[in-house]
Amino acid sequence: MRRACAPAITVSSVTRETVVIAGAGAAGLSVAAMLKRRGVDALVLERAGHAGASWGSRYDSLRLNTPRLTATLAGYRMPRRYGRWPTRDQMVEYLAEYARRNAHRIRFDTELHRIEREQDGGWVLDTSDGEIRTRFAVVATGHDAEPKLPDWPGIDSFGGQLIHASSYRNPEPFEGKDMLVVSARNTGSEIAHELATAGGCRVWTSMRTPPSVVPREWPPGVPLNYPTVLLDLLPDFVIDQAGYLMQRVIYGNLKKYGIPRAPLGAQSATKKWHVSALVDSGFIDDVKHGRIELVSNVERFEGVDVVLSDGRRLQPHAVIAATGYNRNLPNLVGHLGVLDEFGLPACDGKPLRATDHPSAPGLFFNGYYTTAAGQLRFMRIDGRRVARTIAARLESG
Numbered sequence: 001m002r003r004a005c006a007p008a009i010t011v012s013s014v015t016r017e018t019v020v021i022a023g024a025g026a027a028g029l030s031v032a033a034m035l036k037r038r039g040v041d042a043l044v045l046e047r048a049g050h051a052g053a054s055w056g057s058r059y060d061s062l063r064l065n066t067p068r069l070t071a072t073l074a075g076y077r078m079p080r081r082y083g084r085w086p087t088r089d090q091m092v093e094y095l096a097e098y099a100r101r102n103a104h105r106i107r108f109d110t111e112l113h114r115i116e117r118e119q120d121g122g123w124v125l126d127t128s129d130g131e132i133r134t135r136f137a138v139v140a141t142g143h144d145a146e147p148k149l150p151d152w153p154g155i156d157s158f159g160g161q162l163i164h165a166s167s168y169r170n171p172e173p174f175e176g177k178d179m180l181v182v183s184a185r186n187t188g189s190e191i192a193h194e195l196a197t198a199g200g201c202r203v204w205t206s207m208r209t210p211p212s213v214v215p216r217e218w219p220p221g222v223p224l225n226y227p228t229v230l231l232d233l234l235p236d237f238v239i240d241q242a243g244y245l246m247q248r249v250i251y252g253n254l255k256k257y258g259i260p261r262a263p264l265g266a267q268s269a270t271k272k273w274h275v276s277a278l279v280d281s282g283f284i285d286d287v288k289h290g291r292i293e294l295v296s297n298v299e300r301f302e303g304v305d306v307v308l309s310d311g312r313r314l315q316p317h318a319v320i321a322a323t324g325y326n327r328n329l330p331n332l333v334g335h336l337g338v339l340d341e342f343g344l345p346a347c348d349g350k351p352l353r354a355t356d357h358p359s360a361p362g363l364f365f366n367g368y369y370t371t372a373a374g375q376l377r378f379m380r381i382d383g384r385r386v387a388r389t390i391a392a393r394l395e396s397g
Helices: 026-037 088-101 186-197 225-231 236-251 266-273 283-288 329-336 376-396
Strands: 014-022 043-045 105-107 112-117 123-127 130-139 161-164 178-182 202-206 213-215 278-280 292-295 298-302 305-308 318-321 363-365
Touching (some): 026 043, 026 088, 130 329, 130 376, 186 278, 186 283, 186 292, 213 236, 236 266, 283 292, 363 376
Parallel strands (some): 014 043, 014 130, 043 105, 130 363, 161 318
Antiparallel strands (some): 112 123, 298 305
């Protein structure tokens, strides 16, 4: 008698860890390094194939808007050869070297899908490489999970080229063309400036909400970030007003060039709306001299036309949408009650920094808090605090 074959049994991969950190960018690596100093070897998950991948995916000419001294992470300073304003490639190099020096244990090409509470008080991480159970979980996947493209009416009918800013690398493919850049904030302003100057393009920039404008250096040779770090200690309205007065002194009245006063000051907009001031790299001078024309916000697409909210029609060869990114936190932890209306870690209406939420003990976040003084320094500061808290709890049992 022929014996029936038993059905194949699939056993999912299950890993047990003490601490798992999602994200091998500056925020995640910072926590891992500080834990390592305290004798805790955390596992770092990274959906890409190398550390700092989100930096490497940006446009070629990108430079940090925070200087090397305030952007560096704990335990290994950025090399002096990077200069005052590190480039995109230098940031990728730095994070790779930071991971190597701190002997990080990183599992690449592994994406985190969801975090669930375990019955014994730990956490279950559903990943593309199987299930991971851990006592502590740190989410540091950043703000830029997926490019966000507005659902403009008629977008599929557009006869020109439409790309998100995440796909832009340099002006070479667009040389001499008519270009529309959507957004007048940091990424949009820098791309527009590069297209107008290096690319020889006719450039329109669509602006929905006017930003606060600040230079990288003022006076020349002095990074504005240094005094801004000190101003962080003052009430938000003081920094808002100081920023606007500085804008008037440096740039004059920008309203006559199409940039009225921002509805929220630089500090308030950063904290409440999670949008930064425009750190000017030549954009304002381009606007003043007509190399870039500011236009109203995009309303819809009709064939080769881009129709603006004031009824004007443009016929650009290409549109670059610097319209930001969607965070993946709602998908990862939205069901745990630890996020605010913006999808960011919060508790009782305040940002959740370097501590866990009362309803989710053992779950930490890093890299989601920022002020007008920049974000990287808080990744360093909060990374230390998260590591200190986790290490202390492990010691206490």
